Amino acid sequence: MVKCWKATKTKTKKVEKKNIIVFIIVLRNMYTLSTCGQKKDKIERIVVEREKKKKHTKFSKVILASSSVVRNKMLNKYFSDVINVPHNVEEEKYKKQKTNPEEMAVRIAREKALSVLENYPNEIIIASDQILICENKVISKPKSLEEATKKLLFLRNKIHKLYSSIYVIQRGKFFFQQVKAASLFFANIPQNDIKLYVKNNKKTVLTTVGSYKIEENSKHKFLNIIDGDRETILGFPIKDLIKKIKHGK
Numbered sequence: 001m002v003k004c005w006k007a008t009k010t011k012t013k014k015v016e017k018k019n020i021i022v023f024i025i026v027l028r029n030m031y032t033l034s035t036c037g038q039k040k041d042k043i044e045r046i047v048v049e050r051e052k053k054k055k056h057t058k059f060s061k062v063i064l065a066s067s068s069v070v071r072n073k074m075l076n077k078y079f080s081d082v083i084n085v086p087h088n089v090e091e092e093k094y095k096k097q098k099t100n101p102e103e104m105a106v107r108i109a110r111e112k113a114l115s116v117l118e119n120y121p122n123e124i125i126i127a128s129d130q131i132l133i134c135e136n137k138v139i140s141k142p143k144s145l146e147e148a149t150k151k152l153l154f155l156r157n158k159i160h161k162l163y164s165s166i167y168v169i170q171r172g173k174f175f176f177q178q179v180k181a182a183s184l185f186f187a188n189i190p191q192n193d194i195k196l197y198v199k200n201n202k203k204t205v206l207t208t209v210g211s212y213k214i215e216e217n218s219k220h221k222f223l224n225i226i227d228g229d230r231e232t233i234l235g236f237p238i239k240d241l242i243k244k245i246k247h248g249k
Contacts, residue, residue, distance in 0.1 A: 063120045065112045065127035071236045075126065078242050085120070087112035087127065095138050101131045102179045104138075105165035110177070113167045125169040130235035132209045134160035141209055148205035149198050155210070157188035162210070164232045168241060176244055180237040182228020189222060209235070 061081045064072055068084070075082045089111045094104060112127035132139040134155055142148040165179040189197075197220065198205050205211040214233045217223050231237050 061123055063116060063123045063125045065116045065125055068236075070234060071128065074231070074234070074236055074238060078238075078245075085116045087115045089115050091129070092140060095131070095140060101133050101138070101161075101163040102165075102181075105129045105131045105163045105179050106167060106177055109165045109167035113169050117169060117172065121172050123171070124175065126166060126238075126241075127168075128164065128166045128236050130165075130209050131163040132160055133163070134158055139209065142206060142211060145198055145202060145205065148211045149195055152186075152189075152194045152198065152205075152211055153191060155186040156194070157186065159183055159185050159226065160210070162228070162233060162235070164235045164237050166237060166241060176241050178237055178240055180228070180232040182232040183226040184228075184233070185224040185226055187222055187224070 060079065062075055062079045062083070064075060064082055064084050065087045066072075066084060067086045072082050072084055089108065091108055094108050094111070097104070099107070106129075108129040108131075109127045112129065113125045116125060116127075135158065139151060139155070139160070142151055160183075162182045162184065163179055164182070166177065168174075168176040198211075204213055204216070212220070212222055214223065214230065225233070229237075229239075231239060
């Protein structure tokens with residue numbers, strides 16, 4: 001009986017010891033996983049920072065010849081320091097000249113870049129422009145809410161085309177230029193809906209060439225994109241510029 005009790009006690013101690021060992025192993029694994037997770041996060045942060053530094057090595061500072069917040073955000077994905085500098089170009093002067101929309105868009109973007117060059121001769125300067133054509137007419141930003149309403153009524157139930165350009169100067173010399181096109185169909189919106197839209201979106205209708213924002217199309221459902229990419233519709237085609245910079249060509 002005594003031997004049996006001792007055997008049971010010994011067995012119980014072994015089980016307890018085994019449980020303690022298992023508990024220690026579990027704790028160690030948990031600590032290891034936690035530490036590895038922290039190390040992994042740290043490594044990922046280092047990699048991201050290195051890539052970011054690598055990305056900005058060539059052009060860390062960029063002068064954007066525009067006051068556009070949207071274009072600033074687009075450039076901030078690629079450059080560490082983007083400075084908005086408003087241009088002083090009278091765009092309408094060039095839009096009255098008889099030339100094709102591609103040449104017109106590039107010419108205006110070029111003039112915008114040159115207008116700020118004197119103050120930033122050693123930087124990279126990026127400028128852009130967008131021309132809207134509907135029924136062979138150049139459509140400009142409206143100067144009043146009444147003009148905006150008339151323009152939107154003119155665009156409805158028609159296809160219009162956007163020509164978006166960029167022009168880039170690096171340290172006083174030409175570096176890159178491009179113009180891309182996009183075609184859109186403006187839905188046959190009731191006149192009262194257009195008037196209400198203008199009333200409730202005064203800033204948008206007065207500051208954009210189409211008096212609309214493609215970013216808000218899911219809300220208003222004015223537009224159907226026939227062809228063209230999003231950055232062209234936004235008026236800032238920069239993908240090929242970024243490729244050129246990354247490949248050092």
